[in-house]
Structures are given as C-alpha cells and as structure tokens.
Amino acid sequence: SFELTQDPAVSVALGQTVRITCQGDSLRVYYATWYQQKPGQAPVLLLYGKSNRPSGIPERFSGSTSGDTASLTITGAQAEDEADYYCNSRDSSGNHPWVFGGGTKVTVL
Amino acid sequence: QITLKESGPAQVQPTRTLTLTCTFSGFSLNISSVGVGWIRQPPGEALEWLAAIFWDDGKRYSPSLQGRLSITKDTSKDQVVLTMANMDPVDTGTYYCAHLDWLHNFDSWGQGTQVIVSS
Numbered sequence: 001s002f003e004l005t006q007d008p009a010v011s012v013a014l015g016q017t018v019r020i021t022c023q024g025d026s027l028r029v030y031y032a033t034w035y036q037q038k039p040g041q042a043p044v045l046l047l048y049g050k051s052n053r054p055s056g057i058p059e060r061f062s063g064s065t066s067g068d069t070a071s072l073t074i075t076g077a078q079a080e081d082e083a084d085y086y087c088n089s090r091d092s093s094g095n096h097p098w099v100f101g102g103g104t105k106v107t108v109l
Numbered sequence: 110q111i112t113l114k115e116s117g118p119a120q121v122q123p124t125r126t127l128t129l130t131c132t133f134s135g136f137s138l139n140i141s142s143v144g145v146g147w148i149r150q151p152p153g154e155a156l157e158w159l160a161a162i163f164w165d166d167g168k169r170y171s172p173s174l175q176g177r178l179s180i181t182k183d184t185s186k187d188q189v190v191l192t193m194a195n196m197d198p199v200d201t202g203t204y205y206c207a208h209l210d211w212l213h214n215f216d217s218w219g220q221g222t223q224v225i226v227s228s
Contacts, residue, residue: 035156035215042219042220043148043205043215043218044218045214045217048212048214049212054216086155088215095172096171096172097158097169097213098146098148098161098215099158100148100156100158101155
C-alpha cells in the first residue's frame with residue numbers, strides 16, 4: 001500500500017528556519033498538499049501545488065519537492081506555528097486519491 | 110464563506126452502524142468539480158481519509174474501508190451522510206467532513222465530531 005513518511009517531531013528556535021519532509025514514491029509525479037493542525041482544532045489547508053498558499057496563510061510557509069521527497073519550510077518560525085503538520089498526496093494507481101502522512105509535531109523553542 | 114458541521118452520536122456500540130451527517134453552507138454540491146470528503150483521526154494519531162462524494166454523485170472510498178462505508182448527498186438539504194458499518198473500538202476518534210475544491214484539496218473543514226465505540 002502507498003505510504004507517506006514524515007519525521008514524528010522537529011523543534012525550531014523562535015525566528016529560525018525549519019524544514020519538514022514527506023517521502024513517498026508518488027511525490028515523483030504528484031505535488032504534496034500540506035495541512036496544519038493546532039491542538040484541539042481542525043486541520044487547515046496550508047500549501048498546495050508547487051508552493052501555493054491559500055488566502056490568509058503567511059508567506060513564511062513555502063514548499064518544494066526533490067525526487068520522492070516534498071518539503072515544507074517555515075522561514076522565521078513564530079510561536080503560533082507550533083502545531084502538527086500533515087502532508088497529503090495520492091497514490092500513482094489512483095485507487096487512493098488522498099493519503100496522509102503520519103504527521104510531524106513542530107515545537108517552537 | 111464556507112462552513113461545515115458534523116453531527117451524529119457521541120457513542121456507538123461495537124458491531125453497530127455509525128451514521129454521521131455533514132451539514133454545510135456557502136457552496137452547493139450542484140456546482141461542477143465540488144465535493145465533500147470525510148476524514149477521521151484516532152486520539153493522538155494521524156489523519157485518515159475515508160470517503161468523498163462529488164457534484165456529479167461520483168463517489169470514492171478508502172480501499173481499506175470500502176466494504177464498510179457508504180456516502181450519499183442530499184443537495185436539497187445541503188447535507189452529506191456517511192455510514193460506517195460494523196463499528197469496532199479501533200474506530201474511536203474524531204470524524205471531520207471537509208469541502209473539496211476544484212483541485213481536490215480539503216480547503217475548509219468542519220470542527221469535527223468525536224465518536225467513541227464502546228459497549
């Protein structure tokens with residue numbers, strides 16, 4: 001079955017830069033979509049496509065892909081960025097159009 | 110402004126069928142390329158996509174749960190209903206419905222509803 005692999009947790013000092021990765025075979029073909037989930041809240045769409053941000057998402061969030069790995073970068077992390085981040089993509093067969101990674105917990109120190 | 114709200118029982122017994130309703134506003138499921146999906150999250154665990162339904166009544170199900178799921182829409186009520194058969198304690202978690210935009214991203218989410226499977 002198709003899987004997306006994320007590191008369980010990362011930490012970043014306030015104002016510094018952190019990169020969150022998501023690995024999966026289909027990322028060679030399809031872009032990852034990223035969601036942010038704060039404790040006790042529903043997820044929020046953060047990035048989609050090459051590196052597109054919905055209205056209201058700060059410019060410090062950006063995305064990129066290299067080979068089978070997609071990355072979400074937070075440039076100048078803020079305290080309010082402490083959250084879980086999930087990548088999402090589809091499998092190449094089309095049988096599973098929405099697969100989520102295991103999530104990465106970002107702690108801002 | 111798009112809003113969605115999930116409703117359903119807070120607790121269901123093992124082997125029973127769960128029925129959840131997503132009531133939405135700010136869009137119509139009659140519009141081309143629009144859809145509504147269901148996603149769940151066990152306590153402390155990751156998100157898992159369950160099912161989706163589209164404006165043209167197209168339906169998609171998670172391969173691992175397909176035999177247990179059914180999704181329908183009622184455009185006159187602006188509602189989408191998900192049923193999940195043969196519930197088990199491992200199905201305990203928060204269930205979300207979300208709007209699918211034309212790129213098939215979940216761009217608006219409901220607040221979620223917690224479901225406990227226990228006798």
